Amino acid sequence: MSQAAESMNNPITQWVTFFLDSEKYGIKVMQVQEVLRMTEIAPVPGAPHYVLGIINLRGNVVTVIDSRKRFGLPEKEPDDSTRIVIIEAGDNVVGILVDSVAEVVDLRTDDIETAPNVGTDESSKYIQGVSSVSEELLILVDVNKLLSDEEWQEMAAL
Amino acid sequence: MANHDKKLVEQSEALSDFFESLMRDVDAYEEQETQEASSQQDKTKVVESIVPEPQARFPEKHEAEISQAKENEETLATKQTISAEPNNKLFETLPPVMPEPAVVEEVTPMVETPVETPIVEPVKAAVPEPVSEELPEWCQHEFQAMLFKVAGLTLAVPLVDLNGVVECDLDDVSAMPGHADFYLGLMKHLDKNVPLVDTARFVLPADKLSTLAGDDPQTRITRAVMIQDCQYGLACDEVNEVVTLSPDEVRWRTQRTQRRWLAGTVVEHMCALIDATAFAELLADRSPIQAFRE
Numbered sequence: 001m002s003q004a005a006e007s008m009n010n011p012i013t014q015w016v017t018f019f020l021d022s023e024k025y026g027i028k029v030m031q032v033q034e035v036l037r038m039t040e041i042a043p044v045p046g047a048p049h050y051v052l053g054i055i056n057l058r059g060n061v062v063t064v065i066d067s068r069k070r071f072g073l074p075e076k077e078p079d080d081s082t083r084i085v086i087i088e089a090g091d092n093v094v095g096i097l098v099d100s101v102a103e104v105v106d107l108r109t110d111d112i113e114t115a116p117n118v119g120t121d122e123s124s125k126y127i128q129g130v131s132s133v134s135e136e137l138l139i140l141v142d143v144n145k146l147l148s149d150e151e152w153q154e155m156a157a158l
Numbered sequence: 159m160a161n162h163d164k165k166l167v168e169q170s171e172a173l174s175d176f177f178e179s180l181m182r183d184v185d186a187y188e189e190q191e192t193q194e195a196s197s198q199q200d201k202t203k204v205v206e207s208i209v210p211e212p213q214a215r216f217p218e219k220h221e222a223e224i225s226q227a228k229e230n231e232e233t234l235a236t237k238q239t240i241s242a243e244p245n246n247k248l249f250e251t252l253p254p255v256m257p258e259p260a261v262v263e264e265v266t267p268m269v270e271t272p273v274e275t276p277i278v279e280p281v282k283a284a285v286p287e288p289v290s291e292e293l294p295e296w297c298q299h300e301f302q303a304m305l306f307k308v309a310g311l312t313l314a315v316p317l318v319d320l321n322g323v324v325e326c327d328l329d330d331v332s333a334m335p336g337h338a339d340f341y342l343g344l345m346k347h348l349d350k351n352v353p354l355v356d357t358a359r360f361v362l363p364a365d366k367l368s369t370l371a372g373d374d375p376q377t378r379i380t381r382a383v384m385i386q387d388c389q390y391g392l393a394c395d396e397v398n399e400v401v402t403l404s405p406d407e408v409r410w411r412t413q414r415t416q417r418r419w420l421a422g423t424v425v426e427h428m429c430a431l432i433d434a435t436a437f438a439e440l441l442a443d444r445s446p447i448q449a450f451r452e
Contacts, residue, residue, distance in 0.1 A: 023332055071335030115334065116353040118341040118390075118441050127334065130344065130351060137332040137344060137351065 010108045017105055017138060018085060018098040021073045025098075026105065026131075026140045033086040033093065035101050038078045044158055048151070052097060054158065055084070062086060063158050064095040070146065089143045092152055096143075105138070107131050112140060294433065297405055297421070305398035305429055306383055309358035309370060312398070312429035319434030321384040323397055326354070328376045342375065345382065345391060354382055354391040355441060361419065361430070385434040390441055401427060 015026035016035075041053040041064050050069040054061050064084055068075055081100035086093065112129040128142040147155060296318045303314040304323075324347055331354055333343040340359035344351040356375055359367065375393070382391035403424060408431055410422040419440055421433035 020335075021333070023335075073335060113351060116344070116351070118337055118353045118355065127336070130332075132346075132351070137346075139332070139334065 010110045012106045012108055015105050015107055015138070015140065016085070017102040017133075018083070019100045019102060020067055020071060020098055021076070024102065024133075024136055024138050026107075026138050027085070027087060027143050029104055031087050031089065031143050033088055036084040036086065036095070038082045038084065038097075047158060048154065051155070051158070055095060057086065057095075060093075062093055062095050063155055064097055065146070067096045067098055070096075087143050089146065090152065092156060094155060096146075105133055107133070107138075107140075115139070294421070294435065297408065297410070300402060300404045302400050302402050303431060304383075304400045305427060306381075306392075306394040307396045307398065308392075308394050309362065309373075309378070311358070311361070312427065313357070313361070313394075314401070314403075314424060314427065314429045314431045315383060315385065315392075315434060316431070317400065319385050321386070321388045324382050324384065324391070326379055326382040326391070326393060328379060342379075342393060347382075347384065347388060347391065350388060352382075352384070352388055352391045353441070354393055357383075357392040357394055360441075361417075361432075386438040390438055392437075403431075 014029040016029050016032045017024055017026045019025070036055075036057075039055055041055055043053040044051060044063075047053070047063075050066050052064045052066045054063055056062075066075075076099065078097070083098055083101045084095040085098055085101065086095050111131050113131065115127045115130050126142050126145040128140040128145075131138045131140060294316075296316055302317040304317060304320055305312055305314050306323075307313070326345065328342065331343040331345045332351075334341065340356045342354040342356050345354045346352075356379070358370060358378075362370065378395050379393040380395060381397055382393050383397070384391050407426055408422040408424050411420060419432050419437040421431045421436075423430050
């Protein structure tokens with residue numbers, strides 16, 4: 001098979017990888033706007049528990065989600081490697097707080113496996129698949145499904 | 159040394175207690191099923207006794223109606239006799255007293271309604287569909303099973319369903335977010351990502367789960383038992399010997415609505431025999447997490 005034909009059938013996608021509780025996660029590079037260092041986050045009263053607050057991003061208000069809380073992981077105090085990844089999910093622009101950002105990796109579609117579902121919670125639909133990158137497991141996240149439709153609406157209303 | 163022996167005795171007692179409670183659960187479940195079946199039979203009997211009732215009433219009512227009609231006829235006959243007298247006024251009043259067909263029409267709907275609607279239909283809806291699991295083929299004759307321990311409970315997996323036992327270090331297991339507490343994550347095995355299940359958290363009944371409070375799977379789990387073509391790994395504390403079992407030694411569960419993974423119990427080895435196929439089916443089920451323990 002020629003290289004062109006392979007790229008057609010098995011295209012390469014790029015993923016921004018980050019760490020959360022020692023596990024490596026990936027989100028599509030096209031959905032990442034920018035990566036920020038930890039900054040002051042203003043809390044929003046009455047917001048869902050996974051919302052840390054809002055930040056001012058060059059005059060725009062961006063809601064920041066605590067991805068550890070969203071993923072049901074233990075809490076951790078922000079440190080020097082903590083980052084806010086600004087992502088686009090549909091019409092929404094939100095920031096997700098992660099432990100650290102690692103790199104951008106190329107993955108062929110064939111390299112992505114469906115994540116087995118075992119006692120799946122409703123909130124874990126955001127796991128798009130898994131892939132092994134240099135002996136490490138990369139958990140691929142579909143940011144559009146990070147929140148349910150109602151939650152996205154709630155987020156937009158903040 | 160004495161302390162060690164004491165600890166062993168305590169552990170053995172705890173295990174016996176748990177196993178007895180597991181057996182009690184199974185007994186209670188079977189009793190419940192028997193009671194349900196007998197109550198169902200009673201219900202059917204009640205229905206049978208209720209259904210003919212209207213039929214029994216029918217002749218009474220019908221006789222009543224007939225006697226009424228007879229009375230009417232007699233009255234009519236009397237009146238007709240009277241009407242033989244040349245009295246035109248009386249003769250004019252006679253025709254309305256004669257509605258024989260009307261009497262029959264009134265009788266029929268009164269009989270049909272109570273028979274069909276209120277009694278039969280609710281009983282049909284109340285009949286539970288029997289959930290029957292056929293025993294797997296391997297249990298028709300003597301078979302071998304490997305014993306392994308999870309949180310003090312001994313489980314047995316038939317060798318026909320066993321794909322291997324591998325050492326398991328939870329540091330090498332990738333935890334997946336948003337899953338049930340018994341799902342430890344994915345472990346690499348033969349170039350495959352195999353979901354690893356904390357068997358203890360999966361099989362222990364809800365009231366026994368408190369024994370695992372504050373438990374660190376990292377210190378407890380040592381190996382993974384691979385089942386269903388390495389589709390799932392069952393994390394266990396220790397692996398014991400392989401035993402040969404005859405079907406008579408196993409107290410089989412043929413009707414399973416709860417704990418479908420439990421094929422039966424082996425009193426001699428104080429262990430619960432798992433049905434790996436049902437176990438895998440339960441794990442693959444995308445039902446809400448709580449449904450797994452029901």
